[in-house]
Structure formats: structure tokens, C-alpha cells
Amino acid sequence: MASDPTETFSHPRVAAGVLFWDDQDRLLLVVPSYKDYRDIPGGYVETGETPTEAAIREVREELGITPPIGPLLVVDWAPNQAEGDKLLFVFDGGILSPGHVASIKVDPAEINSYEFRDVEDIENLTIVRLARRVIHGRAARRDGRIRYLEHGDPMN
Template sequence: MNEHEAKMAHPRMAAGVLFFDEVDRVLLVEPSYKDYRDIPGGYVERGESPLRACAREVQEELGIAPRIGRLLVVDWAPNPGEGDKVLYLFDGGLLGAEQRRRVRIQADELRGYDFHPAERLPELTIPRLVRRITAGIRARADGSTVYLEHGEPPTLGGT
């Protein structure tokens, strides 16, 4: 490995999705291995795109294969224990009643799922995920794609 390669970042990548119900509540899953709720998604595997990883994780976790929409958020989120991460958040759109009836949760990883109003997110999940989901909801509403660092818009000093 040369000096240049030694300096290169090798971040883990993960991809998640925002699904909504008919009254714009967001879907959160309840992982059995975490003490907070999360969005459907997971790590990107070698050779897999973030979009394909997102679709695969939804299929594995919820047992459904809805169309995954456009990219809403990219969040650089380093973690002291796990290293650098780049997290992608996609728009899953409306998860209608028919699709919800077909949901079969992955029992060995999830205790359940439900839809929640955005204002309840801070009591249900961790702050950086609340920031990412909130940014995703705004990006979905205004048609933008947002870049975040630690779930927040970056600030770069300029002259």
C-alpha cells in the first residue's frame, strides 16, 4: 500500500428509506438489538450500490419489495467505535394499506414497526437519526437532495 492509499478513507456505507402512511407519518422499525427505533435499511455489501442495498434490506426486514424512490440525504457520520460512515437516505413514498398488509417482519432482528408523526421522533430515536429523518422529510417536500455531516448541514469557514 502506498502513502496515498494509506491516507484514503474506507468508510462503511449504509442505506435507509423513509416510508410514509396516508397522513404523512414516518415508518420506524423496532430492532431487537437496539434500544431505539430506526428506519428500515442497513449496510451496503461489497459490490452493491446503496440503492440496491436499501431495496435488499427492506425485502429482508419487512418482506416487501416496494419501489424505492430518489435520494433525499447523504450524511457523513463518523463513529468512534465503527469508523467513518456514509449514510444514504432514500424516499420510499407512501406505503399504502395493501402493501402494509403484506409486511412480514424479520422476527430475529425486529420486534415490530409502526408509523409515527415527525414531532414524536425525538422521544423514539437518537438525535442524529432525528436530524437525518427531519432533513429527509424537508428534502422530500421541496424536491432537494441534502448533504449532512453528523446529521447537520456542514459549515465551512470562508474568506
């Protein structure tokens, strides 16, 4: 009996995150209650969801706000030895309005706090691959060119 050819296919976990900025060009980072590093708002895509829908849902769940989500900035193929293959989408959330910032109410089950930080400090604030995604995301936002990464490194 021939084996199923799909057995060799990757079944990546798919996640979506958003880069939000303040009017001083600082990045919004969340401090998750279940991780030991800062992260961007976002999370895993659920069955039947698109990455954009997941980003919107995760921002609403984590921060209690529903600002517009802009264009795709980064796609990263980022396998993780402990969790398997991952495909990560990072979207541009633009500059958060003062009203949205004032309305942020973190979900204490997931997020301890949030803060706006300079991207120049990102490598000291989070894991290496996420830092690379952020740096490439900011560059993509500035020049309008989507970045494709593997393990956080550019491939184009």
C-alpha cells in the first residue's frame, strides 16, 4: 500500500501580530504573563480565520481595542524546535490615536502590561527572531516593500 504523500507536508502553526506606533515613532510592546520577554500584540490563527482576522481578534482580546489593521509588512518562516514549523505574519497597525491608547485595557490573564519603546532598543527587549521581524517590519513600513524572512533573516 502506498503511503499518503501528504505525510511529508509541513503543517505549520500560523500566527499574526501587529506593529503599533505612537506619535514619537516608538513601538508598542506587550509584557505577556506567560513569557519571559516582551512581544508584539498577536497570536495564533484559529481554524477558519485569516491572519488579518486573527490579528484583529488578538489585539481586541489582549488590549481591548479595535484600531484599523493596515497592510502586511513581514512574513517569517520560523520553525521552532519545541513547537514545530511556524509561519508568522506581521501587519502594520500604524500610529495609535490618543483615543485608542487611552482605551487600552490589557487582559490580565494574558498581558501584564504594555509600553512604547524605541526600536533601537528592541534587541535588548525580546528574543532575537522577533527583534529581527520588528526591525524589518519598520523598514517595510517606511519603504512599502513586504519582507519575506526565514528564521528572522531576509531572503529577498
